Amino acid sequence: MTPSLLLSSSAAVATPATVPSSDRRVGRFAGLDGLRAIAVLAVILFHLTPGAVPGGYLGVDVFFVISGFLITGLLLRERQSTGRIRLGAFWMRRARRLLPALALVVVSGSALALVLGGDVLVHLGRQVLGATTFSSNWLSIGAGQSYFDGTTPELFRNLWSLAVEEQFYLVWPLAMLVLLLVPSGRLRIGLVVALAVASAAAMWLIYLPGADATRVYYGTDTHCFGLAIGAAIAILLNEAPERLATLARRRFAAMIGAAFGAAAIVALCALAVSMPASAPFVYRGGLIGVALLTAVAILGSIGTGSVLGRVLDSAPLRWIGERSYGLYLWHWPVFVLVVAALPGWQRTGGDGWAMGAVALVITVGVSVASYRFVERPIRLNGFRATLRAWTSGWRASAPRLVAALAAVAIALVAVGASVAAIASDPGKTSSQVAVEQGERSIDSHRSPDATGGPTPGRPPAALPGGDQITAIGDSVMLASAPELQSTFPGIQIDAVVSRQLSSVPSILQGMVAAGTLRPTVLIGLGTNGPIDRSTLDAVRTIAGSAHDIVMINVQAPRGWTDGVNSTLSRFAQQYRDVELANWRDAIAGHLDLLARDQIHPGSAGGAIYARAVTDALQRLAELPPALGPNDFGLASIPL
Incomplete structure (x- = not known):
């Protein structure tokens, strides 16, 4: 049996x-x-x-x-x-x-x-x-x-x-x-x-x-x-x-x-x-x-x-x-x-x-x-x-x-x-309120006739205007959208809650194919999970040398943020046309300006976010022109 x-x-x-x-x-x-x-x-x-x-x-x-x-x-x-x-x-x-x-x-x-x-x-x-x-x-x-x-x-x-x-x-x-x-x-x-x-x-x-x-x-x-x-x-x-x-x-x-x-x-x-x-x-x-x-x-x-x-x-x-x-x-x-x-x-x-x-x-x-x-x-x-x-x-x-x-x-x-x-359910968290304010601000600034490309006939300024910037980010960028738009009128913002960096290469490819990617690319991602260096390299390859890139680092009470910020810092240090917007250090002494999740900024925090981006763009603008072979006293390479 x-x-x-x-x-x-x-x-x-x-x-x-x-x-x-x-x-x-x-x-x-x-x-x-x-x-x-x-x-x-x-x-x-x-x-x-x-x-x-x-x-x-x-x-x-x-x-x-x-x-x-x-x-x-x-x-x-x-x-x-x-x-x-x-x-x-x-x-x-x-x-x-x-x-x-x-x-x-x-x-x-x-x-x-x-x-x-x-x-x-x-x-x-x-x-x-x-x-x-x-x-x-x-x-x-x-x-x-x-x-x-x-x-x-x-x-x-x-x-x-x-x-x-x-x-x-x-x-x-x-x-x-x-x-x-x-x-x-x-x-x-x-x-x-x-x-x-x-x-x-x-x-x-x-x-x-x-x-x-x-x-x-x-x-x-x-x-x-x-x-x-x-x-x-x-x-x-x-x-x-x-x-x-x-x-x-x-x-x-x-x-x-x-x-x-x-x-x-x-x-x-x-x-x-x-x-x-x-x-x-x-x-x-x-x-x-x-x-x-x-x-x-x-x-x-x-x-x-x-x-x-x-x-x-x-x-x-x-x-x-x-x-x-x-x-x-x-x-x-x-x-x-x-x-x-x-x-x-x-x-x-x-x-x-x-x-x-x-x-x-x-x-x-x-x-x-x-x-x-x-x-x-x-x-x-x-x-x-x-x-x-x-x-x-x-x-x-x-x-x-x-x-x-x-x-x-x-x-x-x-x-x-x-x-x-x-x-007593209030319906929305403090961070959701900040994010939705950003979404409404983006919608109110979006022109139905806009192509997303730079304004015709307007040369880029020493510090690029909003019409020269494409911004891709997550809910932190959404919460900061009103301040970004105030600082950079005409900025193109594509931000989604819970977005991760791994989605950016396909987004950029779509913009390049449509001819809507602007000369300066602002990327604010890494809050929602670890990032991979190969993804950053893919971003730079797709954007090409004709585009400057500004990476915004991360402030979030998450275990992966230190690794994210280290990877972004090394990436920015390696390339001349990549700069780091140091959001983490900029907001570190003002965490009371964030929602209770210590991630999403309100209006005052969004102003600090925009200022960190401005500082990064200023550093890019102040770089001296890249030198060619003749600038070093080298003969031109014969064809």
Whole structure:
């Protein structure tokens, strides 16, 4: 008879061939808590530290693979032991696992947002609706809200991944009922692998390099391959337990498996520090590579007596892994609220690290309390039994009664404050207001008859006028547009929110082909992600020697900005016809003139932005003429 999958109340699953002997008694899977710990630490470091772990977002994909693996194993085990899958009971277990901590985060976070006010209230109603219906990802896509947009500090942005998982939990049991009708185990595995391939292919094909990647990153259809890969592993272990048991008993095979698993974890850590979300590779093979590495790590850690499994089961990692759900839920809302509460602190350098440390301490504290008093009791005992335990004995003593009444009062106040917070949504953040003012200014200065080229018959001035300048930028340039237009009347501005430098070569090629590129090219990009030197070289090649280029460096509380500014500085130093507008240093002593995101300038900040551009243009204008061979006393080269 085929051995069934073993599962504990914590939803860990395994075959007898793969469960470490020390853990068979409790039916849990060795190593998975440690993998969860690595995943949640990567995500937390990605969000809370200034650029230390630029690829830490991949922890979400590690979670996806683990979830697909565990949930599929749970369903297979129930089918094998009872002959059926009870959908109602499955969904109730998921509700007991997920809803208590989620409700606590949403209610308390919304109430605190009301206290702080301002930007953290923007779009709060949509976010709460997404959290309560597990549709955050699709609501954000429908609203055009970018995951990479720094202008809107969404309080519950991290819940997009929970939405993807919960949609999987809703649909996958139904799909399993159909899948289990397929007589061939190999065919079942093949169908699930085909689902993973289709999802990864959709991400690859829909993604456009240089464009915003939110649609493919948030989409359940384009980002479910990790869940499918995890499911495929569970089906594989279920279909061939005897063969796997024989293999697991071979010490050499177990050592090889553990070695591959350890190498996969090392590779995941390397990607976490080297794979920024802006890289096209992420969406064209990178994330599915992360999912495959996670699969290898799982298989390498679960084998009988696996050294890797024992290492991942060390007390610190296991402790973090058991609380990983709460840590993930709390860390981002806490960080957003800390940033809102400390508007005078910068989000880079020492201040940035300090804010991250404050957020981390608060996150650990509330996560531990939530796990101890809310999540674990309800998961183990259910909603009604936990409620009875909370209320039992209240009438036995006055202190307990007072404590109970206080708890009820706090809960009612928090719920009321959450409703008030949703109603207080200002609609737009301070940075959005600045950006929209810039867009209106551009529209009001745009002539319907303008070709975008220089004014006929007007020679360029020593300091070029606006009719000699093409400006290409992102939302920072948009916010500064009124001041740029006032300083350089007639300037041609092409600026878009969330634009990245990688899109500029194609924009320039279009302008060159249309004959609308002006003699001076002003480029203000790098706020939304790292830049590549090869892109800068392509920009100069397309613009040609007939155009001067001014690069505007970056002020943003993002981990990649130092690298962006260094690359821009080296590029400007290398070429005579390229100059750097030092926006970062110009605004450094006036961060109070920026919106609360410390990125987008208001009117006074926009004037500093325009002045930095003017200074750069003045330096270009004051360069002496380039010398030819005869100017050095060299003879002309004969033809």
